[in-house]
Amino acid sequence: MLDAALGSAGVLLAFAASVAGIVSLGVGLHSGSGRLVRSGRIYASLVCAGAGVATVAMESALFSRDFEIRYVAEVTSRQTPLLYTVTGLWSSLAGSILLWGLVLALFTLAISRRLRAGPGIDERFGAWTHIVMFAVGAFFFAMMLGPANPFATFNGPHPANGTGPNPLLQDNVLVAAHPPLLYLGMVGFTVPFALHIAGLVTGRVDGRWQETARRWAMFAWMCLGAGIMLGAWWSYEVLGWGGFWAWDPVENAALMPWLIGAAYVHSSIPAVRSGIRRTWTASLAVSAFCLTILGTFLTRSGVVASVHAFAQSRVGLWILVLLGVAATSAIALIAWRAGLLREGAAVRAGAIPSGHEGVDGSPGPAGVDGTPGHTGPDDPTQLSPGRRGFRLQRAVLAQNVLLAALTGIILLGTLFPLLYQAAVGGQVTVGAPYFDRFATPIALMLLALMGVGPLLGMHDSSSGDGGKLSQSSSAAASVAARLLGPAWAGGVALIVAVLAGIRSPLLLAVYGLGAFTAAANLWRLPRQFGGSHPLSSGHPLSSGHPLSSGHPLSSGHPPTSGGLHGRRQHGGSRERHYAGLRTTGAVAAHLGIVVVAVALASASGLAAHSSVTLYPGGTRSVAGQVIRYAGVFHESKPSYKAVGARVYVDGSGPFEPALSWFGLATEAVGTPAIASGPARDVYITLSNLPSSRSGAVTLNVTVQPFVMWLWVGGALAILGVALVLLTPRRRRRPGVLDVGEAGTVGVLDAWEDGAGERDHWASRSIEAWEGGDTDSGKTASREPGRRETEPVGMEPVGMEPVEGSWR
Numbered sequence: 001m002l003d004a005a006l007g008s009a010g011v012l013l014a015f016a017a018s019v020a021g022i023v024s025l026g027v028g029l030h031s032g033s034g035r036l037v038r039s040g041r042i043y044a045s046l047v048c049a050g051a052g053v054a055t056v057a058m059e060s061a062l063f064s065r066d067f068e069i070r071y072v073a074e075v076t077s078r079q080t081p082l083l084y085t086v087t088g089l090w091s092s093l094a095g096s097i098l099l100w101g102l103v104l105a106l107f108t109l110a111i112s113r114r115l116r117a118g119p120g121i122d123e124r125f126g127a128w129t130h131i132v133m134f135a136v137g138a139f140f141f142a143m144m145l146g147p148a149n150p151f152a153t154f155n156g157p158h159p160a161n162g163t164g165p166n167p168l169l170q171d172n173v174l175v176a177a178h179p180p181l182l183y184l185g186m187v188g189f190t191v192p193f194a195l196h197i198a199g200l201v202t203g204r205v206d207g208r209w210q211e212t213a214r215r216w217a218m219f220a221w222m223c224l225g226a227g228i229m230l231g232a233w234w235s236y237e238v239l240g241w242g243g244f245w246a247w248d249p250v251e252n253a254a255l256m257p258w259l260i261g262a263a264y265v266h267s268s269i270p271a272v273r274s275g276i277r278r279t280w281t282a283s284l285a286v287s288a289f290c291l292t293i294l295g296t297f298l299t300r301s302g303v304v305a306s307v308h309a310f311a312q313s314r315v316g317l318w319i320l321v322l323l324g325v326a327a328t329s330a331i332a333l334i335a336w337r338a339g340l341l342r343e344g345a346a347v348r349a350g351a352i353p354s355g356h357e358g359v360d361g362s363p364g365p366a367g368v369d370g371t372p373g374h375t376g377p378d379d380p381t382q383l384s385p386g387r388r389g390f391r392l393q394r395a396v397l398a399q400n401v402l403l404a405a406l407t408g409i410i411l412l413g414t415l416f417p418l419l420y421q422a423a424v425g426g427q428v429t430v431g432a433p434y435f436d437r438f439a440t441p442i443a444l445m446l447l448a449l450m451g452v453g454p455l456l457g458m459h460d461s462s463s464g465d466g467g468k469l470s471q472s473s474s475a476a477a478s479v480a481a482r483l484l485g486p487a488w489a490g491g492v493a494l495i496v497a498v499l500a501g502i503r504s505p506l507l508l509a510v511y512g513l514g515a516f517t518a519a520a521n522l523w524r525l526p527r528q529f530g531g532s533h534p535l536s537s538g539h540p541l542s543s544g545h546p547l548s549s550g551h552p553l554s555s556g557h558p559p560t561s562g563g564l565h566g567r568r569q570h571g572g573s574r575e576r577h578y579a580g581l582r583t584t585g586a587v588a589a590h591l592g593i594v595v596v597a598v599a600l601a602s603a604s605g606l607a608a609h610s611s612v613t614l615y616p617g618g619t620r621s622v623a624g625q626v627i628r629y630a631g632v633f634h635e636s637k638p639s640y641k642a643v644g645a646r647v648y649v650d651g652s653g654p655f656e657p658a659l660s661w662f663g664l665a666t667e668a669v670g671t672p673a674i675a676s677g678p679a680r681d682v683y684i685t686l687s688n689l690p691s692s693r694s695g696a697v698t699l700n701v702t703v704q705p706f707v708m709w710l711w712v713g714g715a716l717a718i719l720g721v722a723l724v725l726l727t728p729r730r731r732r733r734p735g736v737l738d739v740g741e742a743g744t745v746g747v748l749d750a751w752e753d754g755a756g757e758r759d760h761w762a763s764r765s766i767e768a769w770e771g772g773d774t775d776s777g778k779t780a781s782r783e784p785g786r787r788e789t790e791p792v793g794m795e796p797v798g799m800e801p802v803e804g805s806w807r
Contacts, residue, residue, distance in 0.1 A: 186220075608623035
């Protein structure tokens with residue numbers, strides 16, 4: 001009973017700290033008390049401590065087999081192996097909610113440390129971020145005090161032994177990795193949601209916090225993607241059906257936020273750097289969070305029949321309430337701030353004229369504090385991102401629309417049976433044919449855009465001195481030249497596929513587009529590491545450009561070679577190396593997805609299935625693979641027993657498909673045997689057991705090409721995103737920049753994301769220069785005739801403090 005009491009106390013502490021944090025921060029915001037507003041970190045630590053105590057108490061109860069606790073009796077037994085005893089924490093409903101609360105508490109503490117008061121940090125913004133995180137946490141801890149109590153005990157006598165976990169949860173070690181990664185991904189989208197809500201409430205719709213939100217979304221997307229991939233692998237190795245994705249409602253529940261998360265990560269780049277499409281980006285952040293809550297409802301309410309879902313429970317209504325409140329509140333805030341979001345985008349585009357003056361007394365560009373400025377068509381500091389930027393933005397927008405459409409198709413197919421049952425009362429099933437028919441064309445278009453987008457973002461070699469018509473023709477010719485190499489690669493892949501006997505239009509399309517996209521992404525690497533430097537001739541800060549001489553910013557700062565001060569050249573080289581690593585990570589992620597697409601299409605479209613009956617020593621050829629049955633085997637261990645067949649594939653083996661009984665379960669679980677290789681997998685399951693050792697056995701054999709590359713491609717994509725996240729970014733001390741430093745910061749800031757052009761870099765340089773006293777975390781307001789400072793909720797553009805910074 002000690003574990004139950006300690007765990008309940010931990011849950012109560014986490015809930016009370018969440019509520020107290022909301023109240024304290026709310027009172028502090030209302031009264032203007034800085035001490036209360038800064039108290040968020042204290043409550044975040046208390047929430048984390050309470051969740052940690054509860055988790056340790058649950059694991060202690062599982063280890064000690066404390067069957068007085070109902071949950072422990074349901075998910076473990078005295079025969080359960082150690083690994084599956086540990087994973088019992090997330091083997092059923094109440095424990096999974098506890099794990100959700102622990103991950104959320106850790107993320108709350110992590111973002112709280114990022115939001116501590118310091119130069120350039122807005123306390124109101126931080127307070128509202130804490131409030132949102134505490135509110136979500138309070139909801140889940142309240143469920144643990146109510147309908148999903150993991151520490152509920154038996155009122156009377158308790159069983160002497162537990163029932164043990166679901167047999168499917170003790171048949172593969174992936175149970176130790178797949179669910180935790182899914183939780184890290186699903187819960188991780190709460191952080192961007194909280195940051196965007198805080199930005200909408202406080203009116204800080206622009207700032208370095210957007211980069212923080214983007215990096216958290218990348219982390220969540222990476223973890224969720226890894227969880228989905230491991231789940232597909234687990235399904236392939238355990239369930240015995242020979243597949244890895246069945247469009248199951250719970251599978252779809254994880255896939256939908258992953259798709260919207262991908263859209264958010266890509267859309268947030270122009271939102272962070274150029275201030276455009278911020279309404280769309282905020283909507284994506286909200287959608288990703290709401291889809292994780294919807295997935296929680298589908299998984300834990302018992303409303304859908306799925307091998308992944310928990311049994312019927314009372315938490316469904318609770319989760320729907322959270323979903324409704326979150327969606328309604330977010331939509332209302334976006335509608336309330338719609339004007340501010342649009343105004344910011346227009347200011348960034350240089351479309352809002354104003355009388356505010358620049359540093360030379362002439363109308364200046366919009367500044368980092370959102371003050372509008374005016375730029376004429378001939379102004380080299382105009383904020384337009386340029387033709388290349390607009391082409392890339394169109395590609396990103398098209399990609400976002402396709403990802404949203406694909407998510408909508410999956411959402412409709414997933415929810416339609418529930419809606420039909422609620423409206424009509426009958427039963428209807430939406431299966432794989434629906435999803436395959438409508439999702440496949442969108443997936444092919446996304447595959448093509450993954451290749452076209454990077455090519456559109458490359459810098460045009462043509463100068464911008466000609467007329468608009470000649471510039472457009474030159475840009476079109478430049479894009480066509482870039483497309484030529486990847487197009488050849490796609491054509492060669494099609495020819496090879498046809499010569500290999502492939503006639504399926506879908507497979508040919510996947511092979512051709514896969515080769516095109518892979519070549520287009522690989523094309524970026526030599527240009528990134530060995531191509532010309534952005535600060536070469538023609539760049540705003542290079543010698544001969546208006547910003548290098550004869551311009552107000554160049555006064556007192558004669559340009560050196562490449563337009564940089566000598567003392568900045570080493571830093572520029574280092575930043576170029578880091579930018580190259582980030583590009584390599586992005587290319588690896590895209591290549592990984594291409595490999596997954598090709599492997600998925602090949603395994604599904606070229607699979608050969610056969611059922612063979614063999615006596616001991618008998619052989620049969622299936623799709624060119626020789627199958628030999630050697631005999632039957634029996635195995636018995638304390639935790640399970642199994643009976644199966646020993647099989648050899650092309651002389652290698654033995655492979656042992658079997659029927660297994662785990663713990664006290666009376667129902668057998670089919671365990672497949674897989675002969676895996678780079679070219680193909682031979683997947684073998686038992687159809688029936690022989691009546692005697694000399695009797696015949698019936699085997700189901702599936703031969704699928706390139707299945708191994710599904711896991712290789714998934715790992716490559718995850719490692720690529722990890723490389724982007726782990727590559728060091730600019731770490732500059734706050735201080736007053738001279739013109740050379742300001743120019744370098746602005747250039748590198750735009751260059752590393754590949755979306756700017758020379759006019760955009762120039763405007764970023766001026767913005768950073770006009771940031772004023774960055775050491776005190778203030779920025780200059782550019783009202784005519786005076787220069788005063790006021791706190792803002794972000795660092796100046798291009799700046800990143802060493803301590804207490806946004807990353």
